[in-house]
Amino acid sequence: MNDEMTTGVPPLPDTALARRALALVRETESTATANHSVRSALFARLRADHHGAQPGRDYDPELLFLACVLHDIGLTRAGDRHQRFEVDGADTAAEFLTAQGLPTAAVDAVWEAVALHTTPGIAERRGTLCALVHQGTGMDFGWDTDCVDDATAAAIHAAYPRLSMATTLTDEIVAQAQRRPEKAPPFSVASELLRERSTPPHRTRMETMADAARWGN
Numbered sequence: 001m002n003d004e005m006t007t008g009v010p011p012l013p014d015t016a017l018a019r020r021a022l023a024l025v026r027e028t029e030s031t032a033t034a035n036h037s038v039r040s041a042l043f044a045r046l047r048a049d050h051h052g053a054q055p056g057r058d059y060d061p062e063l064l065f066l067a068c069v070l071h072d073i074g075l076t077r078a079g080d081r082h083q084r085f086e087v088d089g090a091d092t093a094a095e096f097l098t099a100q101g102l103p104t105a106a107v108d109a110v111w112e113a114v115a116l117h118t119t120p121g122i123a124e125r126r127g128t129l130c131a132l133v134h135q136g137t138g139m140d141f142g143w144d145t146d147c148v149d150d151a152t153a154a155a156i157h158a159a160y161p162r163l164s165m166a167t168t169l170t171d172e173i174v175a176q177a178q179r180r181p182e183k184a185p186p187f188s189v190a191s192e193l194l195r196e197r198s199t200p201p202h203r204t205r206m207e208t209m210a211d212a213a214r215w216g217n
Helices: 016-028 030-050 063-071 085-099 104-115 129-140 152-161 167-178 189-197 205-212
Strands: none
Touching: 016 030, 016 063, 016 085, 030 063, 030 085, 030 152, 030 167, 063 085, 063 104, 063 129, 085 104, 085 189, 104 129, 152 167, 167 189, 189 205
């Protein structure tokens, strides 16, 4: 499927770097996680439009796409290192973007947005890019989606199916934490998911909340 020409789906940035980032995600992430990453970018852009944020004035649309589409790159083999998956992902994204020639300030902005995407109360205080990445990923779990009409949502999900996304993400985060306990420090997302998955009934709150939200799992 052509990611940039799907009827009813907001267009993705048409730049060489955006295409290379999307190709990296497609090649290295599970399909469910890659689809989540793209949907998060689309939802983040819809959130920006809803709030009247102007691309090029209030935020850089290419950086928003890069941060969203790379936000779970820490769950890939290359991104599986020795830190929280959010930080490993930020480091992996920064290395990729630096190798592609992105200026340091832009790389740093993406690093921060990726590292903070699971951190409510802080991401919103670190500028428009961080706030939109955090909000876009949350919207893909079905939270605060009033700005997305049913037709647009249906088109997005037809192009990028959910494939039990919340369960896939949980499984990937937990598997990393089981292999490398240092990736699940106390009070982190990984630590909580590992605890919940290890305790009957073994279904995490993230999955349960997704089940009950607008899009489902």
